[in-house]
Amino acid sequence: MKTNKKYKTISKGALLLVVVVTLQSCFVAKDYERPDVTPETEALFRTENLPQDSVSMANVSWKTMFTDTYLQQYIEEGLQNNMDIRMALQQIQSATAYAKEGKAGYFPSLDLGANVTHQKLSENSQFASLITGDIDTYDITASLSWEADIWGKIRSNRRATQAAYLQTVSAHQLVKTELISNIANAYYNLLALDAQLEVTKQTIETRRIGVETIKALKDAGQVTQVAVDQNIAQYNNARALQVDLEAAIFKTENTLSILLGKTPQKFERSRLETQHIESEIKLGIPAQLLSNRPDVMAAEYGLIQSFELTNVATSNLYPSLTLTASAGLESLELDKLLNVNSLFATVVGGIAQPIFNKRHLKTLKEVAKADQEQALLSFKKTLLIAGNEVSNALYTYEAETEKYEYRKLEVEALRAAETNSEELLKNGYANYLDLLTARQSALSAELSIIDSKLQQLSSVVNLYEALGGGWK
Numbered sequence: 386m387k388t389n390k391k392y393k394t395i396s397k398g399a400l401l402l403v404v405v406v407t408l409q410s411c412f413v414a415k416d417y418e419r420p421d422v423t424p425e426t427e428a429l430f431r432t433e434n435l436p437q438d439s440v441s442m443a444n445v446s447w448k449t450m451f452t453d454t455y456l457q458q459y460i461e462e463g464l465q466n467n468m469d470i471r472m473a474l475q476q477i478q479s480a481t482a483y484a485k486e487g488k489a490g491y492f493p494s495l496d497l498g499a500n501v502t503h504q505k506l507s508e509n510s511q512f513a514s515l516i517t518g519d520i521d522t523y524d525i526t527a528s529l530s531w532e533a534d535i536w537g538k539i540r541s542n543r544r545a546t547q548a549a550y551l552q553t554v555s556a557h558q559l560v561k562t563e564l565i566s567n568i569a570n571a572y573y574n575l576l577a578l579d580a581q582l583e584v585t586k587q588t589i590e591t592r593r594i595g596v597e598t599i600k601a602l603k604d605a606g607q608v609t610q611v612a613v614d615q616n617i618a619q620y621n622n623a624r625a626l627q628v629d630l631e632a633a634i635f636k637t638e639n640t641l642s643i644l645l646g647k648t649p650q651k652f653e654r655s656r657l658e659t660q661h662i663e664s665e666i667k668l669g670i671p672a673q674l675l676s677n678r679p680d681v682m683a684a685e686y687g688l689i690q691s692f693e694l695t696n697v698a699t700s701n702l703y704p705s706l707t708l709t710a711s712a713g714l715e716s717l718e719l720d721k722l723l724n725v726n727s728l729f730a731t732v733v734g735g736i737a738q739p740i741f742n743k744r745h746l747k748t749l750k751e752v753a754k755a756d757q758e759q760a761l762l763s764f765k766k767t768l769l770i771a772g773n774e775v776s777n778a779l780y781t782y783e784a785e786t787e788k789y790e791y792r793k794l795e796v797e798a799l800r801a802a803e804t805n806s807e808e809l810l811k812n813g814y815a816n817y818l819d820l821l822t823a824r825q826s827a828l829s830a831e832l833s834i835i836d837s838k839l840q841q842l843s844s845v846v847n848l849y850e851a852l853g854g855g856w857k
Contacts, residue, residue: 568641638650681768708732775848
């Protein structure tokens with residue numbers, strides 16, 4: 386008899402295994418494969434100087450890229466104290482917890498509980514004649530539940546949580562990249578404003594002297610009061626410009642304070658003319674954006690998560706194999722609860738196939754597929770945007786580098802025109818309008834060349850960020 390029972394048990398187990406294997410052949414969770422993005426990466430940078438190798442300035446450390454000691458100090462402080470950085474780290478902590486939960490999906494669930502039950506039977510029930518009085522039951526029960534990962538549902542869910550974790554890591558890297566770029570641009574903007582303020586102060590002094598000169602010429606009868614008034618107006622125009630520049634410096638310092646996670650304050654800094662970014666401008670091949678740009682990586686991790694969740698939604702349509710067991714101690718008398726005769730155990734194994742559940746599981750699968758398609762489009766769009774930013778930053782750098790040389794020639798010519806106009810006016814060979822025009826043009830040109838230098842520096846910073854530099 387015992388042998389027959391043993392064979393029946395083995396036969397049932399074998400039958401259950403055959404059913405599971407047969408059903409598993411219908412669906413197995415797929416493995417993620419990166420979609421073909423060749424059309425998106427071809428000519429992505431829109432430049433005639435196509436990259437010939439994989440060397441990219443994105444792989445250069447920010448400490449090597451930015452050699453100004455003040456700027457290095459501020460970037461270091463920002464990476465330590467910036468609020469966005471700290472919030473991103475907390476998001477990583479949350480994602481880490483979910484990733485740990487996903488890894489634990491293979492483990493069984495185990496619960497332990499102790500219960501006291503008091504039962505009063507109806508006098509008219511079928512047990513009233515057999516049992517008199519109330520019934521007290523005491524038990525200590527451990528329950529175990531485990532689901533076999535037949536279709537890869539648990540594995541896919543684990544991969545989805547891992548992708549979500551890596552997505553938050555990439556988001557943190559993106560915040561770092563953007564923060565470094567913002568700090569560098571704010572710092573260079575301060576240096577440019579300082580340079581413009583210095584030029585303006587020199588101009589104010591020159592125009593003050595000019596006012597005294599034009600008054601002397603009026604007293605000598607060479608010019609009229611109109612010339613004096615025009616020179617005074619131009620002098621005060623420069624003084625008003627000084628106020629605007631000082632206000633811009635004040636606000637930019639406040640902006641830098643926020644980036645560094647500090648209260649508003651004044652910052653020590655060097656001079657614009659000492660700034661040189663010595664790292665060679667190298668783009669690398671467009672496909673490197675897939676591993677260098679944090680936002681592109683985050684978009685792909687989002688796609689991976691959606692892909693795995695589609696696997697999970699599909700596997701929910703198939704049968705689940707579960708094993709449940711409970712064991713413990715149960716007794717009608719508390720003092721006998723820990724007795725060996727109070728032991729009990731139950732083991733149940735079975736397969737459950739969803740049949741009709743108001744179309745809920747099918748809806749989840751369709752929604753998961755739609756989400757996956759959206760994630761794919763978002764990934765490709767992010768890659769295109771990345772290429773666009775690289776292209777714009779590179780073009781701006783080349784344009785500003787060329788324009789800077791023309792600005793220098795313009796400043797030299799206009800300063801010479803200003804000097805010559807002053808001499809001609811003193812000797813009666815020019816009118817005051819020529820001098821006013823030359824002065825205003827020279828000031829505008831000097832401010833413009835400073836702005837051109839700023840744009841050149843900023844374009845390199847933006848190119849560094851666009852290629853994904855800074856976070857490594």
